[in-house]
Amino acid sequence: MEKINTKIPKGPLEEKWAHYKATQKLVNPANKRKLDIIVVGTGLAGASAAASLGELGFNVKVFCYQDSPRRAHSIAAQGGINAAKNYTNDGDSVYRLFYDTIKGGDYRSRESNVYRLAEVSGSIIDQCVAQGVPFARDYGGLLENRSFGGAQVSRTFYARGQTGQQLLLGAYGAMMRQINKGTVALYIRMEMLDIVIIDGKARGIVTRNLLTGNIERHFGHAVVLATGGYGRAFFLSTMAMGSNGSAIWQAYKKGAYFANPSFVQIHPTCIPVHGDYQSKLTLMSESLRNDGRIWVPKKKEDAEAIRNRIKSHRDIPESERDYYLERRYPAFGNLVPRDVASRAAKERCDAGYGVGSGLAVYLDFSDAVKRLGIDTIRERYGNLFQMYDKLVDEDPYQNPMMIYPAIHYCMGGLWVDYELMTTIPGLYSIGECNFSDHGANRLGASALMQGLADGYFILPYTIQNYLADDILTPKIPLEHHAFEMAEKSVKEKITKMMQIRGKTSVDTIHRKFGLLLWETAGMERNRQDLEKTIQEFKALKEEFWSDIRIPGNDHELNPELEKAGRVADFIEIGALMVRDALSREESCGGHFRTEYQTEDGEAMRNDNDFMHVAVWECRGPDHEPALHEESLSYENIKIQTRDYKH
Amino acid sequence: MDFILKIWRQQDSQAKGKFETYQVTGISPDCSFLEMLDILNNRLIDRFEKPICYDHDCREGICGSCGLYINGRPHGPDSAITTCQLHMRRFRDGDTIIVEPWRAKPFPVIKDLVVDRSAFDEIIMAGGYISVHTGSAPEANTIAVPKVKAEISMDAAACIGCGACVAACKNASAMLFVASKISQLAVLPQGIVEAKERVRKMVARMDELGFGNCTNTGACEAECPKGISLTHIARLNREYFAAKLL
Ligand SMILES: Cc1cc2nc3c(=O)[nH]c(=O)nc-3n(C[C@H](O)[C@H](O)[C@H](O)COP(=O)(O)OP(=O)(O)OC[C@H]3O[C@@H](n4cnc5c(N)ncnc54)[C@H](O)[C@@H]3O)c2cc1C
Numbered sequence: 029m030e031k032i033n034t035k036i037p038k039g040p041l042e043e044k045w046a047h048y049k050a051t052q053k054l055v056n057p058a059n060k061r062k063l064d065i066i067v068v069g070t071g072l073a074g075a076s077a078a079a080s081l082g083e084l085g086f087n088v089k090v091f092c093y094q095d096s097p098r099r100a101h102s103i104a105a106q107g108g109i110n111a112a113k114n115y116t117n118d119g120d121s122v123y124r125l126f127y128d129t130i131k132g133g134d135y136r137s138r139e140s141n142v143y144r145l146a147e148v149s150g151s152i153i154d155q156c157v158a159q160g161v162p163f164a165r166d167y168g169g170l171l172e173n174r175s176f177g178g179a180q181v182s183r184t185f186y187a188r189g190q191t192g193q194q195l196l197l198g199a200y201g202a203m204m205r206q207i208n209k210g211t212v213a214l215y216i217r218m219e220m221l222d223i224v225i226i227d228g229k230a231r232g233i234v235t236r237n238l239l240t241g242n243i244e245r246h247f248g249h250a251v252v253l254a255t256g257g258y259g260r261a262f263f264l265s266t267m268a269m270g271s272n273g274s275a276i277w278q279a280y281k282k283g284a285y286f287a288n289p290s291f292v293q294i295h296p297t298c299i300p301v302h303g304d305y306q307s308k309l310t311l312m313s314e315s316l317r318n319d320g321r322i323w324v325p326k327k328k329e330d331a332e333a334i335r336n337r338i339k340s341h342r343d344i345p346e347s348e349r350d351y352y353l354e355r356r357y358p359a360f361g362n363l364v365p366r367d368v369a370s371r372a373a374k375e376r377c378d379a380g381y382g383v384g385s386g387l388a389v390y391l392d393f394s395d396a397v398k399r400l401g402i403d404t405i406r407e408r409y410g411n412l413f414q415m416y417d418k419l420v421d422e423d424p425y426q427n428p429m430m431i432y433p434a435i436h437y438c439m440g441g442l443w444v445d446y447e448l449m450t451t452i453p454g455l456y457s458i459g460e461c462n463f464s465d466h467g468a469n470r471l472g473a474s475a476l477m478q479g480l481a482d483g484y485f486i487l488p489y490t491i492q493n494y495l496a497d498d499i500l501t502p503k504i505p506l507e508h509h510a511f512e513m514a515e516k517s518v519k520e521k522i523t524k525m526m527q528i529r530g531k532t533s534v535d536t537i538h539r540k541f542g543l544l545l546w547e548t549a550g551m552e553r554n555r556q557d558l559e560k561t562i563q564e565f566k567a568l569k570e571e572f573w574s575d576i577r578i579p580g581n582d583h584e585l586n587p588e589l590e591k592a593g594r595v596a597d598f599i600e601i602g603a604l605m606v607r608d609a610l611s612r613e614e615s616c617g618g619h620f621r622t623e624y625q626t627e628d629g630e631a632m633r634n635d636n637d638f639m640h641v642a643v644w645e646c647r648g649p650d651h652e653p654a655l656h657e658e659s660l661s662y663e664n665i666k667i668q669t670r671d672y673k674h
Numbered sequence: 675m676d677f678i679l680k681i682w683r684q685q686d687s688q689a690k691g692k693f694e695t696y697q698v699t700g701i702s703p704d705c706s707f708l709e710m711l712d713i714l715n716n717r718l719i720d721r722f723e724k725p726i727c728y729d730h731d732c733r734e735g736i737c738g739s740c741g742l743y744i745n746g747r748p749h750g751p752d753s754a755i756t757t758c759q760l761h762m763r764r765f766r767d768g769d770t771i772i773v774e775p776w777r778a779k780p781f782p783v784i785k786d787l788v789v790d791r792s793a794f795d796e797i798i799m800a801g802g803y804i805s806v807h808t809g810s811a812p813e814a815n816t817i818a819v820p821k822v823k824a825e826i827s828m829d830a831a832a833c834i835g836c837g838a839c840v841a842a843c844k845n846a847s848a849m850l851f852v853a854s855k856i857s858q859l860a861v862l863p864q865g866i867v868e869a870k871e872r873v874r875k876m877v878a879r880m881d882e883l884g885f886g887n888c889t890n891t892g893a894c895e896a897e898c899p900k901g902i903s904l905t906h907i908a909r910l911n912r913e914y915f916a917a918k919l920l
């Protein structure tokens with residue numbers, strides 16, 4: 029238990045971060061040059077961290093698996109980034125952003141971290157504007173805002189429907205500038221496969237060069253993981269094809285604790301599944317809920333007629349449409365948080381009111397087009413509408429979109445303290461791969477904020493507090509025993525996978541596993557199914573390790589081998605997710621246990637027994653993982669039942 | 675739907691490549707082009723043959739990883755999309771489809787349909803940014819940016835760095851790629867300070883890396899999945915000459 033030391037600074041909430049910065053240890057410029065930092069990942073978190081650390085004068089090495097750092101999956105974020113600027117004068121403040129985030133997370137996140145996030149949010153926008161990020165502007169030339177779910181103010185900054193792309197290219201540019209200066213070294217098409225621990229501290233990584241298959245060793249005085257979410261465990265998700273949990277999973281196996289693994293976010297507005305060959309799901313940004321209204325027919329017969337293509341949406345008069353979010357949640361309407369909107373869609377579809385294949389609801393813009401005109405809608409959502417049209421072959425200016433929830437984001441991740449350090453000294457986790465700020469449900473437009481907060485404004489401070497004690501540590505030679513052992517185990521795993529030469533492709537097993545995970549640990553969970561799944565996962569793991577087939581060899585570009593390594597880890601991560609979902613006997617945020625709900629189907633939290641972060645410790649392959657708790661206390665916020673009705 | 679595919683196979687950058695012919699059958703028209711290749715790959719794996727390598731990641735048209743030369747056009751027959759957004763309904767049942775990697779000297783083939791586009795990163799490295807240290811930025815609304823300028827900047831910034839412009843150009847010119855970055859930053863007040871340096875350095879690096887000259891054929895604009903317009907090249911030229919004059 030003693031390892032769970034959150035290191036939250038003392039003092040009033042509003043002064044903690046300022047106090048921390050004023051009293052922390054720093055590294056002087058001459059010493060920074062002597063210190064090596066490894067950053068794994070070039071998304072918003074990794075690129076912003078690498079750039080900022082490089083600017084400070086550290087020697088940074090940065091890694092990504094794609095052919096360019098600019099392709100990290102942050103690029104796909106569409107809708108926007110939150111910041112408490114209060115430019116719209118609608119009553120926003122640092123406290124309100126903090127409050128909304130804690131409430132949106134269903135009171136399962138840490139006050140001090142969330143407050144700091146809200147506090148630095150404004151600087152992120154300043155930084156990005158200075159970098160040339162072309163945010164949307166009004167006719168006066170000032171920055172424009174839109175609203176996102178779970179908030180009653182407009183605090184979301186955006187660059188059309190490509191906000192993630194623009195923010196990432198800003199951070200990428202800043203990082204490329206440092207690469208040009210020689211403070212940052214870039215390693216593309218490299219996958220981190222293990223972490224190296226020496227005398228209890230993170231001291232390096234082992235990577236595979238994806239083009240040559242070479243296994244390489246890299247030393248760092250500290251290691252920062254910024255590898256994104258593990259949502260692709262579910263196979264179908266809005267994540268990139270290469271998104272993985274392998275880096276954080278190796279860290280977990282080497283002693284970093286894993287927090288709230290079962291807290292995943294299911295995004296309400298994605299394009300529905302349409303075939304069994306499908307490889308991924310596409311998100312339609314939450315921003316669409318600003319102007320789109322969600323509905324299904326009021327009558328089951330109508331829904332059925334639509335499914336059988338006897339009727340179309342046009343045949344359903346206004347009075348026969350059930351705008352179920354507006355009906356159930358009058359105060360927030362279509363802008364309820366994601367978990368609430370997703371479950372409501374599932375509820376309607378399960379009850380027989382779904383359209384399309386039956387697993388779809390309408391997202392309708394006809395009112396907005398009437399109210400604002402088609403040009404305004406085009407200006408706001410043009411690229412999203414185009415994307416929908418290209419994918420589904422239907423014009424959303426004329427017809428309502430069809431949408432259904434899909435796996436989208438992981439609130440869970442490596443446990444970190446106030447300094448964003450894991451339980452392994454010198455190992456940090458930033459961005460989506462840590463658990464820190466979003467509790468049981470993340471609010472829209474807050475992941476981009478968190479990634480950049482971590483990378484630009486938090487880690488570059490906190491890491492110095494650790495490195496200040498390390499200035500006399502010389503670079504550890506790569507021949508060190510610990511490097512050798514790590515490399516050996518990586519090679520053994522690869523050889524083992526290559527030698528199976530079974531009958532089943534990696535995708536086939538991944539698909540099977542992902543569907544099972546979706547059915548038991550997706551939008552709804554219950555004890556019986558979760559328990560059953562644990563057994564089924566064991567069988568799947570066995571099938572994987574005895575029957576996968578990887579053609580080719582391990583010293584060439586071999587995507588099947590890459591996938592195999594990731595899926596092997598997903599199967600293990602999935603098991604921990606299920607275990608975590610089982611042990612949390614309450615419903616909160618994205619975690620909905622059917623046993624714990626109110627009469628009208630709302631989540632029933634149990635604050636007496638579960639107001640904590642579930643923190644898992646790996647105890648080796650032969651033992652069950654141990655569960656620790658970080659208890660949460662709310663001193664600055666009144667705990668309430670989340671209510672989006674009134 | 676059924677198709678005959680002629681696909682470029684090449685073991686590595688040194689090896690000689692050649693077209694191999696494959697048949698795929700029973701493909702749904704709603705299947706994406708890359709999902710069709712997934713299906714083919716799974717069949718190859720069933721036969722213990724090496725699957726076809728191609729780059730892809732987001733599969734929603736934004737990361738710029740995917741890029742296949744399909745029937746003589748970058749990203750295939752549809753306009754304003756990437757390869758991962760192309761669907762089989764765009765072809766006719768029974769069609770023969772020719773699939774090649776980007777063909778351009780600065781983008782050497784790595785394997786099969788995978789090419790090395792790191793030259794693009796090199797160009798950005800030379801100056802495709804505004805030099806601002808973390809933490810040194812002024813308050814965001816201190817400088818107003820006229821809405822039209824912000825919109826032009828965003829139009830240019832939509833570039834995903836896929837390389838279709840280079841692959842489409844008979845001279846393998848990277849002008850549209852470079853112009854998109856130059857334009858994005860040149861129209862913003864924040865970007866003006868370094869504008870001259872930026873254009874000089876980026877163009878110099880582009881030339882060093884072996885990209886060809888622009889002869890205004892406009893193939894790049896036609897094939898750009900993000901519809902980036904030639905007007906940005908015109909702006910790049912203006913910026914470049916202004917920078918040279920001083
Ligand atoms: C479709 C979509 C839309 C979204 N829209 C929004 C939005 O509008 N607003 C919002 O706030 N959030 C949004 N999100 C969430 C947000 O985009 C992500 O949470 C965030 O960008 C994650 O950033 P990151 O830096 O943590 O990770 P990523 O951007 O995923 O980067 C991960 C990096 O790690 C590298 N990597 C991973 N594994 C390895 C390994 N083993 N070895 C080496 N390198 C590795 C990758 O190469 C990559 O560079 C969206 C997410 C999706 C999927």
Ligand code: FES
Nearest residue numbers: 731733738740758
């Ligand atoms: S895979 Fe990302 S653009 Fe096609």
